[in-house]
């Protein structure tokens with residue numbers, strides 16, 4: 513646990529970069545610092561590894577004041593990733609990654625072997641080990657930056673806008689891989705960004721800083737969206753906060769309907785009266801949408817409109833399901849299980865009926881995560897026109 517106790521940083525010119533900040537960053541979790549430019553996020557991050565010394569207050573790691581540790585020794589237990597990766601241009605990728613192991617006097621073979629393993633972990637082909645940073649794309653360089661920070665397996669990682677300098681597609685990939693990695697490694701991470709979407713996607717807790725170094729709110733992202741502390745936070749979160757909140761609503765309790773699901777062997781006449789039906793194969797894999805009124809004979813031979821987006825029932829959020837419903841010609845979201853088989857469909861109204869008020873905090877979600885995944889019941893009725901029909 514990293515604890516800020518009344519931390520203030522006032523520079524000699526009178527600038528208050530941090531104003532009496534108290535906050536806890538729990539062990540094994542991602543705490544994101546977000547807020548306006550100049551809000552003190554970077555300054556706060558740097559007080560943890562003593563790159564900045566507070567004017568007042570203290571920063572503790574597991575109860576111990578960081579000022580009682582020598583900076584060099586302290587920093588060996590703290591990985592640090594910055595924007596543009598900050599790689600040494602004249603060192604190969606493997607030697608960049610092995611920077612801290614070399615400082616720790618590991619032998620070269622062991623350090624390089626560890627570097628290669630880390631390259632795979634962060635999604636880099638180890639054949640790039642002998643390249644130099646300029647021979648890598650921006651996204652690849654950021655991966656090297658993350659690998660370098662992880663090299664000595666530090667329990668804490670400080671990340672200052674690590675994914676800001678790459679395009680949105682690469683950025684989303686880096687974020688997804690970062691979350692996958694964290695699910696394995698459980699580091700204590702403090703992550704600075706000015707992007708509220710990134711904060712909400714990555715943070716277990718999100719701390720919002722306002723100009724003048726004032727910490728305005730610290731909460732789980734779903735609570736931040738549901739209950740912004742003041743106008744500033746509400747404005748910072750933006751106008752889509754209702755839709756974003758649906759990103760935390762679960763599809764696990766949703767009762768899906770089988771009414772519009774038909775086997776390919778079913779006859780169009782069996783579906784008379786329905787505008788659109790979802791045609792599935794023998795394994796309940798979706799084949800496409802058909803309009804029974806325009807067809808005669810087996811639905812497998814109908815003109816099918818591709819299903820496009822689906823949602824993983826019980827795993828994806830209501831936001832993902834709603835997106836699938838909006839994009840579907842039938843206005844119905846198709847729920848599938850982990851094998852891709854159709855579990856049932858849900859309309860926009862069904863999805864919006866999922867309770868979103870008072871969304872459970874991460875702590876509650878965590879205890880649930882220890883239980884088997886909550887998969888919605890498959891609708892009872894057998895597929896119409898299915899085998900044996």
Ligand SMILES: Nc1ncnc2c1ncn2[C@@H]1O[C@H](COP(=O)(O)OP(=O)(O)OP(=O)(O)O)[C@@H](O)[C@H]1O
Pocket residue numbers: 523524525527528529547548549550551552553554555556706721
């Ligand atoms: N060495 C310094 N001397 C004087 N003022 C400083 C110094 N370093 C930072 N500041 C000021 O402290 C305030 C907080 O800066 P900081 O870099 O922590 O903000 P930030 O929230 O990380 O901003 P950004 O998102 O723009 O990076 C700013 O007003 C900045 O100008």
